[in-house]
Amino acid sequence: KAGVTQTPRYLIKTRGQQVTLSCSPISGHRSVSWYQQTPGQGLQFLFEYFSETQRNKGNFPGRFSGRQFSNSRSEMNVSTLELGDSALYLCASSLRTGATIHYEQFFGPGTRLTVL
């Protein structure tokens, strides 16, 4: 079974630009969560999407947004990039099905974003 895929793997942008990252979850998984990983702050939760709706959001500014499509693929967007947005952005998928609890989250390889 294919794992979580993220594209692109590497991105270089300049301050003020915007960026869109893509995540394809494991086949059959319907929940996608996004995390930011930096050396200073570690792994921090951004948001979770399930059934095309944002279900939970971490403590990040409104410049960070996302969406999920009917095939469960998800994108996250960062507008007006700042130097501090340089990070590894990780996507995790989970077999969430409505009221049933599915605990495990499986991560993709991440997208390395560098803001110059």
Next chain:
Amino acid sequence: GENVEQHPSTLSVQEGDSAVIKCTYSDSASNYFPWYKQELGKGPQLIIDIRSNVGEKKDQRIAVTLNKTAKHFSLHITETQPEDSAVYFCAASIALPGSARQLTFGSGTQLTVLP
């Protein structure tokens, strides 16, 4: 919100020895505790997890223990091998029916297994 503390930040052991990494959490409502291994250039890989209704879980050389009263949990790796060298993260989460979940991670432990 939840806060997870992880110790030590670095750990070096001789091949064949055991390694122990400890985490504490703050929210007594947390009921799911996964451990992830992250190798250079890769995303975190789930290696073992434990739910709050279980005190200990083992999978070959890896075991996790949970003390709900003290709000801490630990990862134990026995007979360490060079390929165990990586960064290990603990995490805590509340998982409720029909509810969204988020993982709160510890700061990570760089484990080095010396040949």
